[in-house]
């Protein structure tokens with residue numbers, strides 16, 4: 001397969017690279033000529049991602065590293081391994097995250113579920129940023145992308161409290177890091193996926209943020225959600241849950257202002 005050039009000369013770490021967004025992004029980064037460290041708790045899955053990259057683009061473009069992002073010593077070792085193998089670090093995609101099956105509402109979510117979610121989704125991102133900053137200072141800068149979620153912008157109607165709170169923390173932390181480290185030429189952006197339709201759509205967002213095309217973009221909540229977080233959706237208190245779901249999935253059926261199938265309103269241009 002033909003290689004692109006959008007990340008030529010760059011070295012990237014992708015966490016959560018065994019699956020979903022991380023897998024697609026690792027392959028896309030490699031396609032755009034980056035050297036990629038595929039990091040995941042799932043070592044076999046991370047190696048499978050490397051094998052895919054090798055099959056598509058040839059050897060010596062990627063390595064697999066087993067990491068639990070919630071353990072600082074492992075994250076430090078991950079960054080050291082990237083630098084030892086490829087000479088530097090330019091891109092850190094802190095993407096690994098969980099939504100625990102027992103994550104629920106304020107009354108029913110167990111503390112251990114809350115803590116595990118925060119350990120991986122928030123502390124894991126902090127550790128990734130921390131050790132990437134150390135490496136990027138030596139290479140003159142870089143781009144750090146932290147995966148958040150659209151639920152941190154609008155709130156979820158289905159309870160997943162720890163997850164939503166963790167992704168809100170990612171947004172806030174990323175903005176502050178962007179300001180604190182801007183003079184060091186290190187950019188920080190959050191990727192805010194909507195419900196995943198195609199993981200490649202998220203990977204394309206990450207690619208833009210990783211590349212020099214986004215050189216003046218930092219501190220953003222970068223939404224890749226098909227406009228969902230900009231949608232006018234009524235709350236349960238106003239209309240009831242069933243209508244709210246109707247709005248989410250069939251936004252043209254009815255709006256809070258009334259039936260959109262009625263006559264088109266006249267505007268000024270029509271009247272002159």
Ligand SMILES: NC(=O)c1ccc[n+]([C@@H]2O[C@H](COP(=O)([O-])OP(=O)(O)OC[C@H]3O[C@@H](n4cnc5c(N)ncnc54)[C@H](O)[C@@H]3O)[C@@H](O)[C@H]2O)c1
Pocket residue numbers: 015016017018019020021022039040041042045067068069070095096097098099120124147148149150192193194195196
């Ligand atoms: N899927 C969605 O609809 C959606 C929506 C918004 C945001 N997100 C976020 O996008 C990111 C990727 O999600 P995905 O849908 O690709 O999920 P996924 O489950 O397909 O992939 C997540 C990967 O992270 C790895 N992982 C989990 N815990 C880890 C740890 N402690 N250390 C290292 N690796 C670990 C898993 O092994 C897995 O390979 C997550 O941060 C998720 O919260 C997903």
